[in-house]
Amino acid sequence: MRLSLFSDYALRVMMFAALKDAPFNLSEVAEAYDISRNHLVKVVNHLAKLGYLETRRGRGGGITLAMPAEQIRVGLLLRRTEGSPPIVECFDTARNACRINGHCRLKGLLAGAMESFYASLDAHTLRDLVCGPPGARMNSVLLS
């Protein structure tokens, strides 16, 4: 089971944003994680479009969380960054050629299992990810 690199980076950007107490720019987060700035452009734009980040241009501008970290459910965030990639072929309506499609019970079972995956993450918020001693250590690695 794999999540997209897009989701992986989205989670990292959101944790960075939750740790920062001032607006930041793309280069800062790219440098902090040592990942390509180009990869992050799309991620940040998408997170802004979803209403998780606010981006302001100009002097005093930059990227900030658009809502308190304790209001951001990790499962919902991940559902949104993942979108609906087909977990197996039968979830891919455009390219599904499985001959038992429509008769097979597996699709419903897998959809339920994915729901359990996300529900488990919904028990946690972005705040949980960055609080306490682990958050302090992340802070010192990323922001020092």
Place this chain on the structure above:
Amino acid sequence: MRLSLFSDYALRVMMFAALKDAPFNLSEVAEAYDISRNHLVKVVNHLAKLGYLETRRGRGGGITLAMPAEQIRVGLLLRRTEGSPPIVECFDTARNACRINGHCRLKGLLAGAMESFYASLDAHTLRDLVCGPPGARMNSVLLS
């Protein structure tokens, strides 16, 4: 979130085996699903190695389930066919370069969410996948 094509095919082979009441060969299952026989060779060998399938050579030989379908938990089967692919970079011990590794709580949360995914599937057996009217329709598509 994506499962491997290997797991997708493994599930299809196992459902085929559960529907058949006699030994079958690779060409039959490849033809039934209209997928490459070459892809299935590895899948069947792996399922045999895991103890789910029995393969016998020679006259009267062929592939059969190695245990009753009602004893095969779907979650456990999938755990075994998936192995341990890294859900995100920090699960990839060989190539993990994430700078907050060791401090970040996300890894534990994702591991828990994967466990919820598999546990949800463990509530069902291979028998559940092929019984009743859906099973009868799969049977008619695949074996007629």
